[in-house]
Amino acid sequence: MAKQGVSALAIFLVLIGVARIARGQIDYLQAEWPILRLWLDAAAQARLQLGPDLYDMLTTADAVLPRDAAILLVTPGLDPRHAEYTAFHRALGHSSGL
Numbered sequence: 001m002a003k004q005g006v007s008a009l010a011i012f013l014v015l016i017g018v019a020r021i022a023r024g025q026i027d028y029l030q031a032e033w034p035i036l037r038l039w040l041d042a043a044a045q046a047r048l049q050l051g052p053d054l055y056d057m058l059t060t061a062d063a064v065l066p067r068d069a070a071i072l073l074v075t076p077g078l079d080p081r082h083a084e085y086t087a088f089h090r091a092l093g094h095s096s097g098l
Helices: 002-036 042-050 052-064 083-095
Strands: none
Touching: 002 042, 042 052, 042 083, 052 083
8 A cells, every 4th residue: 555655656746747847848939939930931030039130230241241251240348248249159150151
């Protein structure tokens, strides 16, 4: 009888863990839905991820500059540890064709 109680408790705890993981995945998918719905439109997805200003700047530079051009990205220095760091690495990925 005690073994059945321990087994039932173990199953119950596993189910709680599974439910918490599932809820986390559902919350993640809800947050990412705006990007996921653009799966077939790579340009719209990149514009949403990069933001319209950075995306427009990068696509214009991509269209105008030669492939072997050296590029210097200058930022205002207001948020170098987050926004500008992210913009730099996204620009780097965009220019390399990732």
